[in-house]
Amino acid sequence: MIHIIAEFFGVDSRKIAKAGRLKEVLDEVVAKSRLKPISSLSHQFEPFGATCLYLLKESHLCVHTWPEHSYLTVDLFSCDKEDGRALEAFKLLKEAFSPTRVSLKTLKHELYEGT
Numbered sequence: 001m002i003h004i005i006a007e008f009f010g011v012d013s014r015k016i017a018k019a020g021r022l023k024e025v026l027d028e029v030v031a032k033s034r035l036k037p038i039s040s041l042s043h044q045f046e047p048f049g050a051t052c053l054y055l056l057k058e059s060h061l062c063v064h065t066w067p068e069h070s071y072l073t074v075d076l077f078s079c080d081k082e083d084g085r086a087l088e089a090f091k092l093l094k095e096a097f098s099p100t101r102v103s104l105k106t107l108k109h110e111l112y113e114g115t
Contacts, residue, residue, distance in 0.1 A: 001109035002083040004076040004090050010100025013067035019043060019050035025096050026052050026063060033089035035061070035078075058085065063093075072097065 016022055019042040030037055036057035043051045048068065054061040059077040066072070074093060078086035094102065 001079050002077075002086050003107040003109060004074065004086060005105040005107070006074040006090070006093075007103040008072045008074065008094075008097050008099035009070065009102070011065075011070050011072055011097045013048075013070050015097060016050065016065035016070075016072050017048040017067040019052065022050045022063065022065060023052050026054065026061070029089055029092040029096060030054060030056075030061065032092055033085050035085050035089055061089065 014021075015025065023040070023042045027040075035054075038055045038057060040052065040054045042053070045051075049065050051062070051064045056078070059079045060075070061077075062075040064073045074090070076086055076089060080086065
């Protein structure tokens, strides 16, 4: 299991200001990385900024944006035995948003039977 928590700095604010555009990008990332969405929800803040949340068979993906600061956060948790799809999704997120700087924390969770 892997939990990826990241901040993207220096993102083109036009890509992250509106929930509809953000969701289009995230739909593509989810599909290309072969994550399995159960449902998704997005919210448009006024005057700008958005949150998109994906409930995944593997767990969740949540992205919050602050276009006035060219900034977004990523919270991606995957319960898969293999981390490949989550890592691929993160790589695709970086490619899609082209941040000038990334702050990344990766947590590895271990689940033991009988504990």
